[in-house]
Amino acid sequence: MYHPRVADASESPPRVLVAEDDRVTRELVGGLLRGHGFAVELYETASPIAERVTRGDVDLVILDVVLPGMNGLQACRLIKSVAGDGFVPVILVTSKSDTESRVEGLRIGADDYVVKPFDERELLARVNAMLRIKRGHDEVVRAKRRLEELAVRDELTGLFNFRYLHSRIHEEFKRAQRHREPLACAMVDVDHFKRVNDGHGHDVGDALLVEVAERLKGALRETDVVTRYGGDEFLVMLPSTHFSGAITVAERIWDAVRSRPVRAMAGRDRVELNATISMGLALFPSRDVGSSKDLLRAADQALYQAKREGRDRICVFQHQGYIYRPVR
Template sequence: QDCAGAPATPIGALSAQVRLRDPAGADLGAVAAAQPVDRAFVARLAAVTGVAVTLLDAPGQITHTTEDQGVRAAVLAAAGKARGNGVAGTGDGRYVRRVGPMPGQPLPLVLSIPGERPPGLYGALIAAVALAALLAVLTAWRLARVTTRPLGELAGAVDRVAQGDLSARVPVRSRDEIGRLASAFNRMARETGSYVAALTSSRDQLRNHLAVLGDTLASTHDLQRILRVILDSAIAATGARAGAVLLVDAEGVLVGRCVEGLTGRWPTSDPADPATLRVAVGAGVLGAVAATGEPLRGRWTPPDAPTGEPSCETYVAVPFATPGGAESRGPDRPGHPPADGDPPGSACAALGVLVLYDRLGGPEFHDDDVVTLRTFAGHAAVAVENVRVHEEAQRLSLTDPLTGLWNYRYLRESIRREVERANRFGRMLSVLALDLDRFKRVNDTWGHAAGDAVLVEFARRVRGVIREVDLAFRQGGEEFVVLLPETDARGATIVAERLGAVVRDQPVTVEGSTDEPVHVPVTVSIGIAVYPDHAADGQQVLDAADDALYAAKAAGRDGYRLAPAPDPVPTQEIPVVAVTVSPPDGLPRAGTADAPGTVQGGASSGPHPPRQSRGR
């Protein structure tokens, strides 16, 4: 029975209910306290008040009582005669009073005391009943308060956490359900704080690595340095133990460019050289990533056949391709879509692969690691493309676009460098100035396209004669220069003879006006100067070779002349015995050729900037 209501049925228990609300006024629930109304409860009331207590179920019907059996009927009869809260007496002198039900006290009670007791006991009886009712209410309130306070503190702590204060904690005052709830909340707050701190640290670390990467990309075109920064940043951001960056070469093979932490995992015997890490595109995990352009991650399974990949427990590999796509590519342009006419199997979807091995603090790499690596792979793709574009721009700025030889700009830089080297080591430097004879007649007779074809073929033959260390340049028009480091006058004349022979002995085949091949006879005049025999600096030795070239032209063309010594000595041609046997050094003499269309001599040489033709 609710203590605040009137009894409608026989009372079995007393209860009180309190609604719980948080500081914002939201309803959190209710707490109820109850006291069974039984024989023990009635006995306690009698003991507290010092009077006999009878609980009625209905008028004249006793539920529980502490009266003796012999006086119960008399007490009930007296209670029936009492009006309201009045007092009645029994025949044996007992005083009987009927109490309740009333607001706050819903029990219909009959109280009695022996007649010989002092009248002051009536007040004590009333006070005891009132006190009992008050104690019941206070007990219910206390129970509700004990429950409400921790819940309110918990609600406040939840609000603080929601506002970002992860240091909020709830006092744990008991080991009951409320205490366990508070402990669980405190543990959750600690774990959340640790997780947020780890995320913040990881974010800051990633920002720092990206900043370093951005600074590196902005400050250098050193591809090796850029790839090293990318690899180190990716390892730090994902917590990997090892990793590698591989680029696809022109042969369709992934070649290692930089590695980290692969000691003991290396597939070859030389872990110090990243280039020994070679994986064919399409083979193994790395080859599959390069071929498909899709990232892969998982646990390592040894392949049936060796693929050249490092061994590991877990891995994650992502490709990096040219950003924005490209118009077409051949086998030498990995990372671009295949173009029509490419040979089968030449397609490659990536410029390279960024791969990491064996994650720290976890059994496998996650999808988040793939996303992170894609970011670094994007930077790597941009870096590789930028470096290649930069290198190509540098090459174009230093080469002649028609012949592929170095141009005049690079000639000035190279002559300065080679003169300094000759001075430092006490060596000689020979310079050949070459000019195609009557080249204007070629343009006038067969057209400028034929003239261009002659220049291209002449450059090819020059590259075929000189050594790997020699440098060939197109100054402009039909004028060329060849630098021969560590070569004296005798060696330079031998090279000049070979150049004259290889140009003279086989005409250049060009397209004629009737679309039939035309064989154009070509000869070359050559001037020779040697540093330091003929000049004191680079420009002077170039001028001396140019003057010797004029002398060769004046002598009838198709020959060479050696520059005169610094003291006035007439320019003269070095006599060479006209024999078919090569000199002791094994170099062939002028006018000799192995076979039609073949060229004696060394490796190809690069190009640099031209001077204006003098129309010789």
């Protein structure tokens, strides 16, 4: 799979691969490009080129059409196929009389060509033109990635957001049903959060949410997913996790949040908050949980019960009426 290099002005010089079987021409092109600040890799044949492109960090490929083994047209077709959505421009080098190769090369995806014997200024101009096009493409890719990230990330905490949650929990629930695997879900609420906002201001409240989010992430396994559900609530998904495993993770989360004070600035004053959380835990498979909506509803009901019983504890929906509070 091709991993596109998204160029940036602050990054290393553009990397150009050159496949040319004539040693004199190969060294001439390599020296010319290096002299103008490019990072250059030279090859006698086209065979290694496609594999090299798949490893990424390639900005441009220059291919002689006539090469031993795999010719330039075949290599161009292969490069374009492995690049996928990425863009690696290809310049073909042909003879003046080889119109057929130029037409065929452009038809299969080559981006430009230069004719032998070439003028050095023309080659540099075409290389720079292709790199400008690539930079424009890469800027679009970066902007698209930023938009995609903003669509699924909470701006304050950096966690996945409500939109991502509903898509992901539906997928996880369907997978659990299909493979007959357990799925646990924990709703987390920061205790007395309104008091913090009212007493110290929203900046301190935001700082508390950010720190709680970090502690949640630090307490989870790689396979677990934590999202900001909204306000002062978070939701944790624990794929392939049975009751005992879910309790273990929930205890770890509960302890991580309350283990040490949260420090924040209220104007010029430093404040310390002893944060605690209430958690509602629900599991699939279990009675009354037949969909991802049921699972969320069960976790929410368990959270409500934990708060009603005094907060700073874990309530498990599967055990109706049972409030579980870890012992330090």
